[in-house]
Amino acid sequence: MSFRIILGFLLIFSTLSCRKSKTIFANNPNGSDNLHNRPVGASAGELLGASKYSSVKIEIQYMTGFAPDANAIAHLQDMLNTYINKPGGITVVSKEITPVSSTVLTTDEVKSIEETNRTAFTTSNQVALYILYTNGNYTDNNVLGIAYRNTSIVIFGKNIHDHSGGIGQVSRTKLEATVNEHELGHLLGLVDLGSPMQTNHKDVTHGNHCNNSNCLMYYASETNDILGVLLTGNIPTFDANCIADIHANGGK
Numbered sequence: 001m002s003f004r005i006i007l008g009f010l011l012i013f014s015t016l017s018c019r020k021s022k023t024i025f026a027n028n029p030n031g032s033d034n035l036h037n038r039p040v041g042a043s044a045g046e047l048l049g050a051s052k053y054s055s056v057k058i059e060i061q062y063m064t065g066f067a068p069d070a071n072a073i074a075h076l077q078d079m080l081n082t083y084i085n086k087p088g089g090i091t092v093v094s095k096e097i098t099p100v101s102s103t104v105l106t107t108d109e110v111k112s113i114e115e116t117n118r119t120a121f122t123t124s125n126q127v128a129l130y131i132l133y134t135n136g137n138y139t140d141n142n143v144l145g146i147a148y149r150n151t152s153i154v155i156f157g158k159n160i161h162d163h164s165g166g167i168g169q170v171s172r173t174k175l176e177a178t179v180n181e182h183e184l185g186h187l188l189g190l191v192d193l194g195s196p197m198q199t200n201h202k203d204v205t206h207g208n209h210c211n212n213s214n215c216l217m218y219y220a221s222e223t224n225d226i227l228g229v230l231l232t233g234n235i236p237t238f239d240a241n242c243i244a245d246i247h248a249n250g251g252k
Helices: 003-022 044-048 070-083 107-117 157-162 172-187 224-232 240-248
Strands: 055-063 090-097 126-134 145-149 152-156
Touching (some): 107 126, 126 172
């Protein structure tokens, strides 16, 4: 086979591969997959400020049996209204989706579920966020939720249900609200993920988390380590350093 023929095959294969790689979200009508396939914190300024997007749409998809707690979602909306500049408001839509057979999910598997099911995407003046509630746990069974893309977070529903809402357990509302708000804090660029620190308050031991144990962005807020705190305490809030970072990047 001649070199030119081989080269031709390679070019065709390369073109097809590139086209295929652009199709990430099956239900995206406007083809703007690049707006939702960036690192955590990459959209922090867009979420906090009003210059590019004046409103937010939050799509919550939950697997059967793991619907979100209504009071936790209301608390989440209140938190966002406090800190993000969106004069057009915050809209929340939810939908039940088919459970998966896996009881333990990797980050890649979570991404695949989103890519198959997500329907809300950023438009000309509205930025879209995605929250997935699963029927399984993460590979690290201590983890309650993670932020894994610039507009995407996952709540590991089974772990949440196993540790809340029962006799002697933390309230479901408090636990869900804490994990959701912590992960959305990462999407807002905290800590040092897109909203520059005005004062160094990064926990060097636990990565992109706040070094203040009373802050919502303390590492424990996304793990089972928060359970004891919430039994007797309230839903954590951002501390002064996190609020300063939010203000400096366009937030309220």
